[in-house]
Amino acid sequence: xxxxxxxxxxxxxxxxxxxxxxxxxxxxxxxxxxxxxxxxxxxxxxxxxxxxxxxxxxxxxxxxxxxxxxxxxxxxxxxxxxxxxxxxxxxxxxxxxxxxxxxxxxxxxxxxxxxxxxxxxxxxxxxxxxxxxxxxxxxxxxxxxxxxxxxxxxxxxxx
Numbered sequence: 001x002x003x004x005x006x007x008x009x010x011x012x013x014x015x016x017x018x019x020x021x022x023x024x025x026x027x028x029x030x031x032x033x034x035x036x037x038x039x040x041x042x043x044x045x046x047x048x049x050x051x052x053x054x055x056x057x058x059x060x061x062x063x064x065x066x067x068x069x070x071x072x073x074x075x076x077x078x079x080x081x082x083x084x085x086x087x088x089x090x091x092x093x094x095x096x097x098x099x100x101x102x103x104x105x106x107x108x109x110x111x112x113x114x115x116x117x118x119x120x121x122x123x124x125x126x127x128x129x130x131x132x133x134x135x136x137x138x139x140x141x142x143x144x145x146x147x148x149x150x151x152x153x154x155x156x157x158x159x
Contacts, residue, residue, distance in 0.1 A: 004156040005107070010148070011098040013046050016063040018094045018126050018138050021079060023057045023086030034060060034083060037075050043068045047096050047136055049129040057086070061127045063138060066092045093141040094126060097148065099155055101133040111135050113154060121150045 021034055038045060047063035069075075069090060080088050104110060111130040114137055118125045123146055126138040139147045 004154060005110075007104075007155050007157050008100045008102055009157045010151065010155075011096075011100065012144075012148075013063075013096040013098075014093070014141065014144075015066050016046055016094050016096060016138075017066045017069045017090050017092035018047075018061060018063050019069070019076070020087065020089045020091075020127075021060045021083070021085050022088075023053065023055070023059065024083040026058045026083075032058075032060075034079055035062075037078065038062075038064065038072075041068075041072050041075060043072060047127075047129070047138060049127055061138075063094065063096055091126065091140075094138050095141050095144045095147075096136055096138050097144075097151065098134050098136040099151065099157070104130070104134065105132040114151065117150050117154055118147060121146065123147050123150060 026032060035045070043064050045062045045064060049061045051059055053059050076088050076090060079085070099114070111128055114135050115125055115128050118137065118139070123139060123143045126140070128135065128137045137147070
């Protein structure tokens with residue numbers, strides 16, 4: 001058994017909805033109007049991952065408070081109509097679990113370790129993203145306890 005990696009802590013954000021907007025065209029020099037719609041509605045994003053697929057189309061995943069999306073559900077219809085993505089899906093309830101450093105930049109394969117350990121325990125991570133100081137994973141709320149227990153196998157953080 002390998003030694004646990006000490007990290008600064010685990011941040012948990014519950015009562016969220018994961019919104020996925022997959023396969024939409026966006027010119028490289030255009031701002032992303034999808035994110036602007038949520039900002040204009042006063043809805044903060046708790047998680048964001050944006051990238052391009054092999055087809056050159058943009059894929060985006062982000063979390064918002066479930067209560068905010070319930071009031072502004074029309075935004076999803078507006079996005080479908082204006083951007084014509086291949087898919088727009090909202091999944092709730094989800095929780096965001098974020099492990100944070102220190103010294104994550106100096107470590108290799110941390111996001112892979114998190115993703116693989118969750119999958120090996122039968123937990124379906126909806127999405128994973130990392131930065132120089134943190135790794136965030138979005139899981140279904142009913143998987144929260146199992147996901148935290150799984151993370152505790154490889155990571156240690158103060159209570």
